[in-house]
Amino acid sequence: MVDNLLRLKLALLASSFRPGSRRLGRSIAVSLLVVAIIVGMLGAGALADVTNPAHRAAVVIGAGALSLGILVAPLAAGLGSALEPRRFASYPIPSGQLALGLGLAGAVGAPGALAVALAVAVESAWLDLPERGVAIAAGVLTAITIILSSQLLVTVAARLAVSEPAARAVAATARVTVVVAIAAAGIAAIVAARGTDGAALERFAEVVGRSPGGLTWAAIGAPAGEAVARLAIAALAVGALAALWWWVVARVVVSPERRSAPADRAADRGLGWFDMTPATPGGVIAARSLLYWTRDPRYRVVLLGLPLAPPLIMLALLIAGVPLPLLWLIPLPFLALFLGWFSHNDTAYDHTAIWLHVAAPLRGTADRFGRLVPPLLLGVPLILITAPLFALWSGIANGFELVAGVSLGLLLTGLGVASVVSALAPYPAARPGAGPFDQPPLTGSRASWAQAGALVATVGFMSPTLILAWWGVTSDAMWSPLAGLAGVATGVGMLMLGVAVGGQIYRRRAPDILTLAQRT
Amino acid sequence: MTAAKPRRKKSATPKRPTPPPPAQPVVLEVSGLTKRFGGVVAVDGVSFTVRRGTIFGFVGPNGAGKTTTLSIATGLMRPDAGTVTVRGADVWADPIAAKRMIGVLPDRMRLFDLLTGAQLLYYCGVLHGLDRETARSRTTDLARSLGLDDALDRPVRDYSIGMIKKISLAAALIHSPALLVLDEPFEAVDPVSTQLASDVLRRYADAGGTVVLSSHNMDFVERMCDHVGVIVGGRMLTAGSMDEVRDGLRLEERFVELAGGRQAVEGLEWLTTFSD
Incomplete structure (x- = not known):
């Protein structure tokens, strides 16, 4: 055989070299x-x-x-x-x-x-x-x-x-x-x-x-x-x-064939992202989120801001007197934190369109996880590809583990926290079709509580990692790999916990999230 | 003219014999529904039942509580008191089982309007548990029946209000629910499309589907529905088969009588003295 x-x-x-073969x-x-x-x-x-x-x-x-x-x-x-x-x-x-x-x-x-x-x-x-x-x-x-x-x-x-x-x-x-x-x-x-x-x-x-x-x-x-x-x-x-x-x-x-049969190509309308994700509730919500991240100005502003933020942060810290090689450690974790935090009001961005989710027999975790796919797809490769460069420029020993681990931890923990916060305390956001900087009619103190809460919780959960990272930079490089490991472990754990808890909260609160959207 | 006559007669007084009461099981049971917004009672102890295979028309003046009642019945809004069950499943205690059986078209809610029509229908289908091929083939079928063929590849944002109603109806139908709840489904829909959609609903009900719809258009409700409920000021004034409720009158006359709308004209004498 x-x-x-x-x-x-x-x-x-x-056969691929046979004369006359098309290929x-x-x-x-x-x-x-x-x-x-x-x-x-x-x-x-x-x-x-x-x-x-x-x-x-x-x-x-x-x-x-x-x-x-x-x-x-x-x-x-x-x-x-x-x-x-x-x-x-x-x-x-x-x-x-x-x-x-x-x-x-x-x-x-x-x-x-x-x-x-x-x-x-x-x-x-x-x-x-x-x-x-x-x-x-x-x-x-x-x-x-x-x-x-x-x-x-x-x-x-x-x-x-x-x-x-x-x-x-x-x-x-x-x-x-x-x-x-x-x-x-x-x-x-x-x-x-x-x-x-x-x-x-x-x-x-x-x-x-x-x-x-x-x-x-x-x-x-x-x-x-x-x-x-x-x-x-x-x-x-x-x-x-x-x-x-x-x-x-x-x-x-x-196991059975999953690829869609090419026979019905005639009736095959391209559905864009929807063709690339599994036909499950989580999959289509992920596809919808990806489509909105690439088309909706309210999300696109984040994509445009990502490459601009690091130079600005570095410039500000440089002026504040942080020594240059070490400064290279800052931008990537900061970006990761921001990207994770950004999702904390995602449900409000749907406005009343979220009724489509409320009316469906949907498990909460499917909604929670689907929304996190775009920042994950964007953030994880970005961190893994750029971390070696930032580590190299910073010149410290074990820099890659430090930068990559801490950044992944901040991103994933941020997404886990966002998953809970956006189900628990959404606040009015710019409406669909509005520009990214249009303010909603009323924001109130709930907005600042949710924003600050998501940020503080993320940094709080990551604080053991951040302390290890600080030791790694200031005293002994042997702490850095530990900080990296701790960051990844915290991130993965908090992401899974966040999706599970957020899913439970979402399941109970979905109609209230819709009512809130109707009122604004 | 002779050819047209029987059709008109049929449409004016539908000759649907009221189904024998014990035959059809109850699909939607609403009891004691109450909802307050601040100090205002929007829905006040509304109860009604809808049996399998019926098209139930829900009529009432503006602000009577139709949309609130239908939102609560479909699990989109939390009631202050009362229960809703769909084929025995409590919408608020067991939402996943109940929502699997319901198709909803709510009034004045957004859609994910950056999606094309085809993407939106696929989205709704998969959220309700359809697989890829079924969601796609039903999208094509529904677009054909509702006259949306040309619009499927355009973003929903570019649709007119009537088209949005049609795509929403398709989205409500795509998982072939046992119960359809439609809030103002034919507002701003042109007569041809209304006819197409009515045929779809009629066929659906004849096959054993159940429809609850609200409308301001009494002629339409009278033609379309076999049962009707009248809600005024958050209370259900009457509910039953079309013939019982009409009580020998046309539905519109009966409705105005129940809603007590005729006195209002008295205060407007100045409108008859013109300022020229």
């Missing part, structure tokens, strides 16, 4: 690109002088970025691989054999070749040094990890992307990721070759080394204990991924 699947994969590969041009272009990247990687590996710390850092950064790029590359080609486990559901193949065969088949083809070439390139850089054993182990483990996770990703994405627009969005995101990964690797190589900014490269490599992408690559050349620990974690991860792959294949072949 396994060799049948491998033969099938080879036949599929060969021949594309196949040739893709293979030229793949060959170019492989040559580039091998060349860079041969040229890199890993006794130079800057070059070693560049290898970690480049290999980490490319690992991520290769991982998502299959998604960039569009969903619907011929070797999705689902397609074999109707054949009597034991799911264990299917998982093994498909896993091996995944190693054949462009992503497999790229993963192997990446491993070989890194190994070749270390070939003449005593660490080559570690390099070979790291390369093998990473190649297996990439192949397995990309298979998993394709299968899971195919299950989640329930409609055509969602599939297109996934492919587009993957393409952007691939381009960014290649660019990052290229920049690292160029900076290392120029040889002037070695220190910055090393600091950045440290951040990459702490992320999953750099787990194995940073093991090479590390002290023996750390190297063993890193490789052990990587080996465990491979085992976990393999188990997960087995489980997913076994499940996917017996």
Whole structure:
């Protein structure tokens, strides 16, 4: 069975190069690109002088970025691989054999070749040094990890992307990721070759080394204990991924198709965000919120304000005399706090349209969670992408954990608090169709109580984290990772608690929220 | 003319035999509903029942408490006293079970008007538990029956008042509820669309659906409904089958008699002396 699947994969590969095939041009272009990247990687590996710390850092950064790029590359080609486990559901193949065969088949083809070439390139850089054993182990483990996770990703994405627009969005995101990964690797190589900014490269490599992408690559050349620990974690991860792959294949072949049938495309009116979210109350409320965040001026002002706020905050604090490198720690947590806090009056923004929710047989948590999706989708990637930069600029040790953890904590805690406050104490807001700065006819003291209460509660729940973070900055950097962990834990806990409690309150108070909206 | 005559006669006096009382179960039971706004009693101990398959017309002068009663009956407004049950489920004690069976068209409430018509109907369908395909296919069906085909891809914000009433009616119908509660459903709706919508409601009731609707238009209520309740000053003055309530008169005459509207003209003598 396994060799049948491998033969099938080879036949599929060969067929895409058949003369006259509609996709021949594309196949040739893709293979030229793949060959170019492989040559580039091998060349860079041969040229890199890993006794130079800057070059070693560049290898970690480049290999980490490319690992991520290769991982998502299959998604960039569009969903619907011929070797999705689902397609074999109707054949009597034991799911264990299917998982093994498909896993091996995944190693054949462009992503497999790229993963192997990446491993070989890194190994070749270390070939003449005593660490080559570690390099070979790291390369093998990473190649297996990439192949397995990309298979998993394709299968899971195919299950989640329930409609055509969602599939297109996934492919587009993957393409952007691939381009960014290649660019990052290229920049690292160029900076290392120029040889002037070695220190910055090393600091950045440290951040990459702490992320999953750099787990194995940073093991090479590390002290023996750390190297063993890193490789052990990587080996465990491979085992976990393999188990997960087995489980997913076994499940996917017996569960029903979710993708909407393309047969009714004629009657298929594009419903925008609604096509990308699950057809559940929480899903459509999330889609509606996303639509309002992107179209309604009252929400859009937040999106416009986000890039403007950090320079302003920094300028104000700079004038107040805060030393510059440390100042870089401030903007991101502040943004996260604001983004989380902003949702605290979300129900009032619906005005009387909330009757649609009140009249529906709706669980409170569906309403609460759906409204939090836009700030989550906006805030979490923003924090994870920009935190390394802010940490780097601030120049403190363990800065990434500190900034990312505290910011995530403030965002998620803020959203949890907002989820309770917007059900408990909504106050009149600018009406739908009004400008963001139009004031409602009456605001009264309830507004300031709710605003201040949401802010104080968020900061209050986060105060243990903030104290740890303060110690991390002022006395000992060892507190910073703890602060980061505490922030994430507080955030996740308060978000879940907030949605649950807010849901209960909403269920009881929904008609009163509507009555309030009618009165204003 | 001879062809038109039987139709007019039918529309003036609907020949629906009143259903035999024990046959149809009670769908909506409202009892002792009371609601105060500040010192004003808006609804004062209103009780009535509506049985399966009937179209119940709810009439009353402006400010009589129609909208308040219907809002409370659908779980949109909290009563000070009284209970509402829909097929045995208490709207205020077990809202999820009750609301699953109700379709609502409230008066003068906003919609999420940045959504297109199609998105709004899909939204309502899924909130009421429909799956993706059902919500979509029913959207298409309802748009066709109510004459909304061309408007589905436009944002609801650009709709006229009549179109908003029609899309709201579609939103109330999309989960095929056992009970429809419509507050002023045909205000500002053109005659052709009113006819289309009336046909939809008639078919729905004949199939065993139950409709409660309020209106100012007595001719329309007389044509459309088989049961009627008259509310004045927050009290239900009379409720029953159309023939019982009309008591031999036209509904409009009977209504004006009950609401006591004729005395008001006396104070306006100055309006008959013109200033030229």
